[in-house]
Amino acid sequence: MTHTPAAPALRLGTRRSKLAMAQSGLVAEQVRRVTGRPVELVEITTYGDTSKEHLAQIGGTGVFVTALRDALLRGEIDFAVHSLKDLPTTQPDELTVAAIPARADARDVLIARDGLDFEQLALSARTTGKAATVGTGSPRRMAQLNSWARSLGAQVETVPIRGNIDTRIGYVRSGELDAVVLAAAGMERTGRLDEVTELLSPDAVLPAPGQGALAVECASANAYLAVQLAELDDPYTRAAVTAERTLLAALEAGCSAPVGALADLLGDGQAVTEMRLRGVVGTIDGETLVQLSTTGPVPASADGTTVPQNMGRELADEMLAKGAAGLMGERAL
Numbered sequence: 001m002t003h004t005p006a007a008p009a010l011r012l013g014t015r016r017s018k019l020a021m022a023q024s025g026l027v028a029e030q031v032r033r034v035t036g037r038p039v040e041l042v043e044i045t046t047y048g049d050t051s052k053e054h055l056a057q058i059g060g061t062g063v064f065v066t067a068l069r070d071a072l073l074r075g076e077i078d079f080a081v082h083s084l085k086d087l088p089t090t091q092p093d094e095l096t097v098a099a100i101p102a103r104a105d106a107r108d109v110l111i112a113r114d115g116l117d118f119e120q121l122a123l124s125a126r127t128t129g130k131a132a133t134v135g136t137g138s139p140r141r142m143a144q145l146n147s148w149a150r151s152l153g154a155q156v157e158t159v160p161i162r163g164n165i166d167t168r169i170g171y172v173r174s175g176e177l178d179a180v181v182l183a184a185a186g187m188e189r190t191g192r193l194d195e196v197t198e199l200l201s202p203d204a205v206l207p208a209p210g211q212g213a214l215a216v217e218c219a220s221a222n223a224y225l226a227v228q229l230a231e232l233d234d235p236y237t238r239a240a241v242t243a244e245r246t247l248l249a250a251l252e253a254g255c256s257a258p259v260g261a262l263a264d265l266l267g268d269g270q271a272v273t274e275m276r277l278r279g280v281v282g283t284i285d286g287e288t289l290v291q292l293s294t295t296g297p298v299p300a301s302a303d304g305t306t307v308p309q310n311m312g313r314e315l316a317d318e319m320l321a322k323g324a325a326g327l328m329g330e331r332a333l
């Protein structure tokens, strides 16, 4: 009787936060299914988890991913799952984003006291005599929330905060802040969507480029694994986030810059035919926003990233022509 040795487990490097564990757990399950191999989670601490500094001060790009990438390059883990919006736009040659699985809800959400929505919160100053406080460390969110409040003839006070989802929601539960803004995807993946008091329309607040999407990364040298992981790839999500991230890169902005972008795929009921890409940059006080959109055809198979790249680049050029560059130098603090 022959004995087949059990396939060795694939090591999935993950941060220890509830969100990272939830995201890794989701992908681990899918990887087990497509490879038939066991997947074991290896916990890794990143600078972004331990630093008490505000993200905008640390300098933004890559703080959550560097330790995971180092572990990949040292061969300590076989693959890693990142929030795509935390991934720098330039990809090192030694590492490959083997899959971008189907995206979750890309929108931001409001979690406010007393079930309030943003408009009620912004207008509450008229009765309380004091602007409502909204916690977010993101210049992108600050710029758009302040602009939205202005358009209502009202005002909110954006307060820079950071920390994990529990910490941020804790500021509202303790009464320290009136509201916080977070990504819908994070709330969904940690099972807390019931605490959301408003799903913020992209017409008012465009999410971060790549928000709600995951990137499954492995060493480029591990080509066989990359091919297996590619089974998890969703070409439409890849097309959309490619357009968004190309826009971000072409604006020469990092993840802590006040840039929002969202590509929607539009269909005729049968197939996806068009993509609409919207982008925004603004001043943190919301006084000036440059917001533009463009629509283009999506190749029938949705494979290939040339079209989305061109759309991202062209929209960035139009935004730069409207003065976008002058709005991006600001820091949150």
Ligand SMILES: NCc1[nH]cc(CCC(=O)O)c1CC(=O)O
Pocket (backbone or CB within 6 Å): 083, 084, 085, 086, 181, 182, 183, 185, 186, 210, 211, 212, 213, 214
């Ligand atoms: N910058 C932190 C971060 N990175 C990814 C998410 C949420 C998940 C996602 O956007 O995919 C969050 C938290 C948040 O913005 O609320």
